[in-house]
Amino acid sequence: MSPVSMSYLGIPGYVIFWVLFALAVGLLLRRLYQLWRYMSLGQTVGGFGHLVKRVLSTIVSVLGQWCQLKNLTARNRASLGHVFMAWGFFIYIPFYLIFIIIGGGFGLSETLEHTSFFFYYAWVMDIAAPFIMLGALWAIIRRYVIRPPRLKGEQSFEALVILVTVLIHPLTHLFKEATGIALGYAPVGLGANLPPISEALSNIFAGASPAAIEAANTAFFWAHWGFVLFVLVFIAYSRYLHMIASMFNVLLQSPPPKGALRPIDLEKAESFGASKVTDFSWKQLLDLYSCVIYGQCQEVCPATASGKALNPKNLIDDLKIHLLAEGPTLVKGGEPAKAMIGEVITEDVIWACTTCRACQEACPVAVEHVEKIIDMRRSLVMEQASIPETAEGALRSIEDRGHPWRGTTLSRTDWAEGLDIKTLAEDSDIDILFWVGCTGALEERSTKISQATAKLLKSAGVNFGILGAEESCCGEPARRLGNEYLFQMQAEKNIELLKNYGVKRIVTACPHGYHTLKNEYPQFGGNFEVIHHTQLIAQLLKEGKLKIAKGRGELVTYHDACYLGRYNDIYQPPRRIVKSIPEIKMVEMGRNREDSFCCGGGGGHMWLEEHEGRRINELRTEQAMDTGAQTVVTACPFCLQMFDDGIKTKEAEEKLKVMDIAELLAAQIGE
Numbered sequence: 001m002s003p004v005s006m007s008y009l010g011i012p013g014y015v016i017f018w019v020l021f022a023l024a025v026g027l028l029l030r031r032l033y034q035l036w037r038y039m040s041l042g043q044t045v046g047g048f049g050h051l052v053k054r055v056l057s058t059i060v061s062v063l064g065q066w067c068q069l070k071n072l073t074a075r076n077r078a079s080l081g082h083v084f085m086a087w088g089f090f091i092y093i094p095f096y097l098i099f100i101i102i103g104g105g106f107g108l109s110e111t112l113e114h115t116s117f118f119f120y121y122a123w124v125m126d127i128a129a130p131f132i133m134l135g136a137l138w139a140i141i142r143r144y145v146i147r148p149p150r151l152k153g154e155q156s157f158e159a160l161v162i163l164v165t166v167l168i169h170p171l172t173h174l175f176k177e178a179t180g181i182a183l184g185y186a187p188v189g190l191g192a193n194l195p196p197i198s199e200a201l202s203n204i205f206a207g208a209s210p211a212a213i214e215a216a217n218t219a220f221f222w223a224h225w226g227f228v229l230f231v232l233v234f235i236a237y238s239r240y241l242h243m244i245a246s247m248f249n250v251l252l253q254s255p256p257p258k259g260a261l262r263p264i265d266l267e268k269a270e271s272f273g274a275s276k277v278t279d280f281s282w283k284q285l286l287d288l289y290s291c292v293i294y295g296q297c298q299e300v301c302p303a304t305a306s307g308k309a310l311n312p313k314n315l316i317d318d319l320k321i322h323l324l325a326e327g328p329t330l331v332k333g334g335e336p337a338k339a340m341i342g343e344v345i346t347e348d349v350i351w352a353c354t355t356c357r358a359c360q361e362a363c364p365v366a367v368e369h370v371e372k373i374i375d376m377r378r379s380l381v382m383e384q385a386s387i388p389e390t391a392e393g394a395l396r397s398i399e400d401r402g403h404p405w406r407g408t409t410l411s412r413t414d415w416a417e418g419l420d421i422k423t424l425a426e427d428s429d430i431d432i433l434f435w436v437g438c439t440g441a442l443e444e445r446s447t448k449i450s451q452a453t454a455k456l457l458k459s460a461g462v463n464f465g466i467l468g469a470e471e472s473c474c475g476e477p478a479r480r481l482g483n484e485y486l487f488q489m490q491a492e493k494n495i496e497l498l499k500n501y502g503v504k505r506i507v508t509a510c511p512h513g514y515h516t517l518k519n520e521y522p523q524f525g526g527n528f529e530v531i532h533h534t535q536l537i538a539q540l541l542k543e544g545k546l547k548i549a550k551g552r553g554e555l556v557t558y559h560d561a562c563y564l565g566r567y568n569d570i571y572q573p574p575r576r577i578v579k580s581i582p583e584i585k586m587v588e589m590g591r592n593r594e595d596s597f598c599c600g601g602g603g604g605h606m607w608l609e610e611h612e613g614r615r616i617n618e619l620r621t622e623q624a625m626d627t628g629a630q631t632v633v634t635a636c637p638f639c640l641q642m643f644d645d646g647i648k649t650k651e652a653e654e655k656l657k658v659m660d661i662a663e664l665l666a667a668q669i670g671e
């Protein structure tokens with residue numbers, strides 16, 4: 001007899017089952033309603049189109065566990081344990097739903113158990129059980145015995161409870177089935193072989209009396225369901241909330257293009273950025289519920305690695321703890337007891353981010369750290385006028401001179417002297433505009449990149465021109481430093497100028513300008529075809545328009561700039577260019593492509609001092625030196641400067657030099 005069909009002290013089993021079930025679901029719904037109300041305090045946000053695409057990518061990411069598998073590297077094998085546990089849950093959950101919906105409590109499951117569907121399902125659950133247990137065991141060993149740096153301070157009782165539950169829960173299933181088989185309740189289905197693990201375990205009970213086996217079966221049944229209902233409630237009240245929230249978070253992640261910051265409607269907005277947790281959008285608050293707290297983000301963060309106050313995992317966790325603590329007051333319209341900026345998240349944390357996006361790329365549940373940090377910067381800069389002095393100087397320079405390099409003695413066209421490059425004011429009949437960018441035009445070392453790029457374009461016979469003195473900062477530093485007002489002013493001015501000249505195509509050697517012009521100017525009606533110089537040069541090489549005159553017997557390594565790689569998925573063109581040079585040898589750094597380590601120059605950090613810990617550019621320079629390469633090749637003027645500084649600080653000029661990819665190729669091209 002099924003345990004739910006029995007009576008316990010005169011109470012029918014199904015009554016006990018449904019009472020426990022109703023209690024668990026009641027507690028779960030109560031908590032979910034509470035969380036929903038806190039989340040609803042967030043600002044409205046749209047842009048959730050392309051539903052079919054979103055659903056498909058959520059299936060691949062969450063159900064297929066691509067979110068964890070993508071992080072599976074030699075450096076990180078722990079994701080596999082999570083994959084086992086998650087897949088196991090996805091197999092077990094439908095069974096529970098079937099059991100409950102079809103009426104487990106009313107004994108209908110016995111009918112169900114005699115179908116071929118159930119027979120096969122029992123097999124799958126049987127095989128899945130040891131994998132779930134293996135995943136949980138591995139997680140317990142890592143967290144409580146091995147204790148890698150990523151899990152420092154994560155040995156909570158809460159974590160142990162959930163992992164032990166995950167470990168024992170499939171075991172109770174196996175013994176429930178094994179005792180059932182021993183009693184002859186086995187799923188008959190097609191009459192073929194029984195689920196192998198349960199069948200093997202059933203041998204333990206050979207020789208025991210039917211009454212003893214029946215008692216064991218009943219105990220395992222209730223223990224199993226006890227764990228299921230406990231987990232159902234516990235996850236909603238614990239830090240394991242991600243088991244519910246993360247699927248929705250992946251489904252509702254920001255629409256492409258990647259890393260394009262949401263604009264503020266400056267005319268309508270009553271406040272700028274986020275000074276309170278309720279200034280975040282509801283989606284940003286859903287992010288907080290979704291965090292798995294395993295710290296894949298902190299492992300890749302250059303700020304954390306270099307000893308800064310910022311740790312992206314702690315940032316998200318601290319915001320979640322703050323929301324949950326203040327939630328009851330906030331829903332009643334009260335004021336939070338703690339100031340989010342200052343008491344929960346310090347200004348040092350907010351300014352330490354290079355916006356490199358490594359955290360987001362690594363995050364298995366699509367938590368978006370960067371936009372929250374920028375929102376807090378917006379509040380600091382636009383509402384509280386609180387900004388580090390050096391950054392303030394750069395912003396003022398953009399406002400006054402149209403560029404952030406306030407000490408420069410160069411004009412926007414000095415670099416082009418003698419190169420016979422036309423400006424659009426002289427002749428706007430061009431195929432492509434070379435957007436030089438403030439750094440390429442005004443920072444002395446970077447002007448060499450502009451000269452090399454122009455040399456390559458000329459050599460390939462490209463009909464291009466520049467804006468010259470009319471070019472103004474694209475606004476990227478202003479946006480990343482939190483001054484949305486200044487960014488929008490720059491964007492609108494530039495878009496108008498580009499439209500007036502009828503510009504259709506733009507090439508730039510700066511990934512920051514590239515990202516801004518390509519992915520953020522469309523927010524203000526600026527729709528241009530924007531390409532990075534690595535893409536254009538690779539194309540010109542492919543078409544045979546650039547002729548390489550001499551080889552270069554040298555070992556080089558290539559550094560993926562964050563705004564080119566992680567933001568825009570441009571990984572292959574620069575590598576193709578390097579490999580097109582005869583005799584050159586290329587070696588990859590340990591951290592490359594999506595996993596590249598930031599040079600330390602993004603997010604406005606060209607104009608921010610690093611006070612705490614080590615300098616990020618020195619860490620990256622050391623990684624380049626570890627390869628034994630003689631040259632580190634970059635494709636971003638910020639990266640070039642960062643390596644240049646790093647090499648000088650390490651006094652490694654004899655061992656390593658840095659070149660932009662355009663410089664590298666231009667040196668090998670015949671006149």
Ligand code: SF4
Nearest residue numbers: 301353354356357359
């Ligand atoms: S964007 Fe980069 S620096 Fe900022 S928190 Fe993420 S990993 Fe760290």
Ligand code: SF4
Nearest residue numbers: 291292293295297363
């Ligand atoms: S933010 Fe993402 S990567 Fe970081 S701890 Fe949370 S789930 Fe993990």
